[in-house]
Amino acid sequence: NAGVTQTPKFQVLKTGQSMTLQCAQDMNHNSMYWYRQDPGMGLRLIYYSASEGTTDKGEVPNGYNVSRLNKREFSLRLESAAPSQTSVYFCASRETGPPYEQYFGPGTRLTVT
């Protein structure tokens, strides 16, 4: 039981390049989330997917797109990376019932130069 896995762990991009961050969970959870973590700002929600086939914007969606490929996988795409997107990105999945605990992946550290 691997929980939530993310790839890659580290990535350096140049401004304007694109990339996709991958996330998968093996806990049969319906809901999945993408967060970014910046110093002093805690975690901010980028996008989420309440169930397979649905996605919704979170607090900071600009510059990102997502795909819920199937129940297990939820990817985050940066179409044209900007230095402001330098951050640590976390994927999470959530229990189906109360208390709705979220389980987090190990994170992807992205630097955009």
Place this chain on the structure above:
Amino acid sequence: GNSVTQMEGPVTLSEEAFLTINCTYTATGYPSLFWYVQYPGEGLQLLLKATKADDKGSNKGFEATYRKETTSFHLEKGSVQVSDSAVYFCALSDSNAGNMLTFGGGTRLMVKP
């Protein structure tokens, strides 16, 4: 809307000292409350949780009590160790907000030998 406020860090303690990290919240519904811990270079892990008023969550020597009257969920540990050095996040999950997690800004704890 919902919000979580934590004391700003860093909090620096000597080994075996008593720890308190304050957390207060505002919520439109009746939330579940969580403390997550993030060790250096890792993702967030659930430390403890409480789902109703007066519940006490506990794990690894840490405790927090759900106080509805003061809308608080303060984290305490009687004797910290160097290995407790990490960033601690208070969070709530509110059924009135689709059970989305709302995080505080995080508190960095540094324990010196």
